[in-house]
Amino acid sequence: MRADPRVIRSKASILEACAELISEEGFAGVSIEAVAARSGTAKTTIYRHWPSREALLIEAFGICSDAPYDSPDTGSLRDDLIAVLSGLALKLNEGGWCSALSSLADAASRDAELERLHISTLALRRKPLTDVLERGIARGDLPAGMDIEDAVALLGGPLFYRAMLARQPVEPAFVNRTVDAALGTLKPHPGGDLASPEP
Amino acid sequence: MRADPRVIRSKASILEACAELISEEGFAGVSIEAVAARSGTAKTTIYRHWPSREALLIEAFGICSDAPYDSPDTGSLRDDLIAVLSGLALKLNEGGWCSALSSLADAASRDAELERLHISTLALRRKPLTDVLERGIARGDLPAGMDIEDAVALLGGPLFYRAMLARQPVEPAFVNRTVDAALGTLKPHPGGDLASPEP
Numbered sequence: 197m198r199a200d201p202r203v204i205r206s207k208a209s210i211l212e213a214c215a216e217l218i219s220e221e222g223f224a225g226v227s228i229e230a231v232a233a234r235s236g237t238a239k240t241t242i243y244r245h246w247p248s249r250e251a252l253l254i255e256a257f258g259i260c261s262d263a264p265y266d267s268p269d270t271g272s273l274r275d276d277l278i279a280v281l282s283g284l285a286l287k288l289n290e291g292g293w294c295s296a297l298s299s300l301a302d303a304a305s306r307d308a309e310l311e312r313l314h315i316s317t318l319a320l321r322r323k324p325l326t327d328v329l330e331r332g333i334a335r336g337d338l339p340a341g342m343d344i345e346d347a348v349a350l351l352g353g354p355l356f357y358r359a360m361l362a363r364q365p366v367e368p369a370f371v372n373r374t375v376d377a378a379l380g381t382l383k384p385h386p387g388g389d390l391a392s393p394e395p
Numbered sequence: 396m397r398a399d400p401r402v403i404r405s406k407a408s409i410l411e412a413c414a415e416l417i418s419e420e421g422f423a424g425v426s427i428e429a430v431a432a433r434s435g436t437a438k439t440t441i442y443r444h445w446p447s448r449e450a451l452l453i454e455a456f457g458i459c460s461d462a463p464y465d466s467p468d469t470g471s472l473r474d475d476l477i478a479v480l481s482g483l484a485l486k487l488n489e490g491g492w493c494s495a496l497s498s499l500a501d502a503a504s505r506d507a508e509l510e511r512l513h514i515s516t517l518a519l520r521r522k523p524l525t526d527v528l529e530r531g532i533a534r535g536d537l538p539a540g541m542d543i544e545d546a547v548a549l550l551g552g553p554l555f556y557r558a559m560l561a562r563q564p565v566e567p568a569f570v571n572r573t574v575d576a577a578l579g580t581l582k583p584h585p586g587g588d589l590a591s592p593e594p
Contacts, residue, residue, distance in 0.1 A: 222501050224423045295504040301559045302421050302497035305490070311562060318560065345561065346569060350576050353556030354548040360500045361517065361555060362548060363510060370545060373580060377549050380579030381572060 207245055209235045214256035219292035222299035223253055223310075254313040257300055258320075267324035273332040277375045280325050281351060285366040288359035298360050322348055338382055350378040406444055408434045413455035418491035421498035422452055422509075453512040456499055457519075466523035472531040476574045479524050480550060484565035487558035497559050521547055537581055549577040 213235035217226045228249055232239045246252040268279040287293045304314040329347050332338040338347075354374045358366050412434035416425045427448055431438045445451040467478040486492045503513040528546050531537040537546075553573045557565050 222423065222505060224421065224501075291504065295501065297560075298497060298501040298504055302423075302494065302501045304562065305494040305497055305559075306421060315562060345563070346572060349553040349556045349561060349569070350573065352560075353554070353573075354552030356560060357548045357552030357555050360504075360559075361496075361551075362544065363503065363514060364544070370548070373545060374549065374552075377576045377580035381576035 210237050210242055211256045211259050214252055215259045218296045223303035250310045254317055257296060258317055267327035273337045276328040280328055281371045284355055285371050288355060288366050294359050347382055409436050409441055410455045410458045413451055414458045417495045422502035449509045453516055457516055466526035472536045475527040479527055480570045483554055484570050487554060487565050493558050546581055
């Protein structure tokens, strides 16, 4: 069965209205009523496509986050990481996206269903980064037993802190520095100058 | 003029009620009415002590964050950093504090007054960390021209990411690893094994 083009258009306009409202009001401030009013759709139509307000909010947040993009593959781990994190920096420097993300983090901490959806969306969003890391492991640039979760937090964390908490722009030089900090600890250190990392 | 003990008690009970409500409902969900009801205080009393809802929320968040503590001074930069960040990890691993922080970040991104208050609170909260970094510079363990803002983001960012976005506990081994990653790039590298950090 092919999807009805009217249904596709209707879903798209609902998602767009919802994404706008998330940027403007935050997750907590978006009601199905407001989405219905802005998109010119009946509430019953919205509930036909999404089982819950949470499911709609998460899908709309995916829209305002852009679809997951391909991961760069230049052959240089450092260059690939800088490319992926520069993409993240661009999004974080858009005030609306950063607001929506803070709002999602807040809402997910109060609602188990939203938390589950948030975690699965996060897994999708960060795939370009984990792809780059996995290629680095396959090439031997990173250790085989490396913890990917740790690496993602070391690479992405400073950028999120800068935008969401310190509320400052994420500059290209800072992206480079974050990548170098993470690589310094993730790569094997043949007689490095640091104290031994963990007990 | 000495403060009236009744006024001190009344302010304390207002702040405590507000801090509880922030943990339960998030910043967006806390009204002066609700704080008045929970603390058994009149709204006019609340407005006598705080010029705005935002000012009350930020001060109450400071309460649920604990007062700024002294910074450790063991003589070892790495040990001091691990001590400060372990304290942050403990707070982040408390669900309520982490929720309140996400909620504050969200609210600050939508309200200029809250943002200003948030930034000044953040400056106070992170003083133990910046003290440790400044002592490291004074001792020559860190370069004199080092950017303190960058260092704070490299050190704190991964922990905030882990708790607020990935929604995982911040483990001691991860704190150590974050400190080593940051120190690897912050300390001077005599012929380090990394590609040159910045163009």
